[in-house]
Amino acid sequence: MLAPSPPINRPEAGFTIIEVLVALALVAVSVVAIGAVMAGKVRGVRALEQHVALMQAARTLMTVGIPRRAELQNGTSTGQAEGYRWTIDVSPLGNGWDVPGANVAWTPELVRIRVRSPSGGLSDIRTVRLMPRPSE
Numbered sequence: 490m491l492a493p494s495p496p497i498n499r500p501e502a503g504f505t506i507i508e509v510l511v512a513l514a515l516v517a518v519s520v521v522a523i524g525a526v527m528a529g530k531v532r533g534v535r536a537l538e539q540h541v542a543l544m545q546a547a548r549t550l551m552t553v554g555i556p557r558r559a560e561l562q563n564g565t566s567t568g569q570a571e572g573y574r575w576t577i578d579v580s581p582l583g584n585g586w587d588v589p590g591a592n593v594a595w596t597p598e599l600v601r602i603r604v605r606s607p608s609g610g611l612s613d614i615r616t617v618r619l620m621p622r623p624s625e
Contacts (some may be wrong), residue, residue: 539608546573547604547612555600561620563598572607582617595619 554568555561555577567576582597598620604612 539606539610543573543604543606543610543612546571546575546606547602547614550575550577550602550604551614551616555602555618558618558620561598561600561618574605576603577601578603579618594622596622 550570554575561579563579563581565576565578567574569575578599578601580599580601582599596619597617600616600618602612602614602616604614
């Protein structure tokens with residue numbers, strides 16, 4: 490039969506309160522650092538989601554919002570859809586496109602599309618469309 494071990498009364502028998510407090514402080518600092526990194530990642534993901542939504546709204550406007558070539562006219566048109574405000578500006582592209590003696594039925598026009606998201610993000614897209622030359 491084994492004899493019971495005598496009680497331990499040595500100072501090195503366990504952790505001191507200082508060692509426990511230092512360990513808790515290290516754990517607390519680690520948890521705070523991990524929380525800060527996670528919060529930064531959440532903000533980044535949210536900003537990326539807003540940017541993707543803005544680009545999708547701009548793409549949708551480009552495909553269905555711009556009138557067909559026969560209906561497109563110089564000037565500005567505005568609107569709003571699902572909280573996204575948009576503006577389409579159509580203006581002549583540069584000057585001096587007239588070629589003497591040429592019978593050209595088309596003229597290049599600059600189409601500028603601006604879409605502003607509800608959060609304030611802005612997308613500015615420019616493209617060129619060939620439009621029928623106005624009859625003289």
